[in-house]
Amino acid sequence: MADRPRRVLVARMDSMGDVLMAGPAIRAVAARPDTEVWLLAGPRGEAAARLLPGVAQVRVIGTPWITAVDRPVDRLLVDEVEALVTECDPDEVIVLTAFHQSPLPIALLLKLAGVQRITGASVQASAGLLDIRLLPGDDFPEDIPEPERNLRIVAAAGYTLPDGDDGALAVIAIDDPPAVLASLPPRYLVVHPGAQVPAREYPAQQHAAAVEQLTALGHPVVVTGGRHERDLTALVAGTTGIDLGGRLDLRGMVAVIGGARVMVVGNTGPAHLAAAVGVPIVGLFSAVVPAVRWAPYGVPTVLLGDQHAACRGTRAQLCPVPGHPCLTGVPPEAVVAAAQRLLAETA
Template identity: 65%
Template sequence: MRRVLVARLDSMGDVLVSGPAVRAVAAAAEVVLLAGPQGAAAARLLPGVAEVRVLAAPWITPTDRPVDGALVAEVARTVAETGVQEAVVLTSFHQSPLPLALLLRLAGVRRITGASVDAAGGLLDVRLIPGEDLPEELPEPLRALRIAAAAGFVLPEGDDARLAAELPERPLAAGIDPYVVVHPGAAVPARAYPAERCAEVVELLADRGHRVLVTGGPDERALTARVAGAAGIDLGGVLALAELGAVLRDADVVIVGNTGPAHLAAAAGTPVVSLFAPVVPAERWAPWGVPVELLGDQEAACRGSRARVCPIAGHPCLASVSPEAVVEAADRLVGAAA
């Protein structure tokens, strides 16, 4: 079976929403998934991935790495070692596949597919043009599937195009079923529900009889401890990504902002209360393929700004959502699944 390089060079959530496209390629070829450092752990969870390679791409995510001969040589070495002769470059609407396409072409990759507003010349053999033959408002999983399909890769019959992840058993939370997960952090501050509101959500959920687990990364321990308080169970900094996915899989519902664990919850098949700041469009980035309650003022002044820090005093798009509304949304999802 031939080997095809599928590239998705940004964050964990971006890699997870590319999962259906990866499966489409994997139905006809061995997939070498080229991920960035922030997305590599998620890449290892995707069904259909034969091998994961990591590349810190300075045109995609912030990095101190220069664009120099060492970068060119690294891409060439990856191509030579993996034996790929074809590549599918997956990007979001604001990214370009062309820098990577250039490096892959220099490395000898014969056929490259991507979506580019800019003319690609000889860098892309198959080019989709966003806004013309690639609609602008597609959800990210469908956008990636369109790019894969243009390269000739489609999902096999019976694949529902939902997100998926290969997750382990769940020893850490064993014995406390059922439970709800609150994940208060976000990689981008503008997308985070205020911590004091998260703490109120935990207390209200506990008052209604829910067990509440509060999750977060190693750098979010202070946040998760504050949010869990005396009413929740603090798992901040305890779980590796695969273990987090297993905890999310076995939850009744996950309450989370627009951040990677929202897509991990969707890949685990769990309903999501999505506290969604409109700095990016919900129609593209809301959790895909699971029941979702979308909260947050989607018409707020920050809409479409892609701001990393909220540009509006008081963070009204999310601060306007009451803890009571969050808990009611969670109860609706739990009730619907019962």
């Protein structure tokens, strides 16, 4: 339609952290004059998608080849994609994927729905599916941070960040912070002990010891987690930390993390939320995925964990090495020392 702006549908269909790391690329697309960005997310990434600057509309479709969703690949899924294309009527689609994902399944459904121009990165042959195809390893190196990978993909479609945009992660300002924020002590730290899969979790008892040591040094500690993690956050907070487990939605997490001096967190979505609000991070980073790709981006960070452990690069959900040594080998004292170092460097 001539009376509406150009419309670009960007697909990033996995989890919270992945969507947040797509933010700079989405801003690059949205920066082009007379361009409107719709974001196609998966169920796990929807809340994060609604926090990204530059997104006009968010639509959600669960695809079992990207994240585990309780649905088959059937005619209903084909119809959902077709309905989205009919509603959005995109001038083009850009599919953002991690190195272990393929853009081709969703590109096929989009082509069947009538999309004429699709950009993506694929090591697989993609004639007829991707109109602009980047070849990972040739068109860009594999071992680069995920936000930079996403920027390379949208650049191939002709979109770059405008002058003055440093490419950092970002979220929109929260104008309705949770009431609990007003009751928190000044100059607090945040500890987020949970992770999406066990292979990325630092042991709860070691987390609890770090919280006890930090509070003994005079640093108030707020412990965050989802509703399903209340037992974990209670254990980690102990008698000295402030347990907010299950009390915050994602917008509340933005507000609470944004007020922290430092965050202690594993390789999980809230780490990228902290990066998006500019908070220094102690990253308890399991070696199951490469830190060079998924470590917190653009903020002062101290990474802890053996990045050369035997589990390196396995993408395992359960640690394949007895004892989970890449993280259990990090003593609570090292966590405390890293937090102290970041506090001194960013004071």
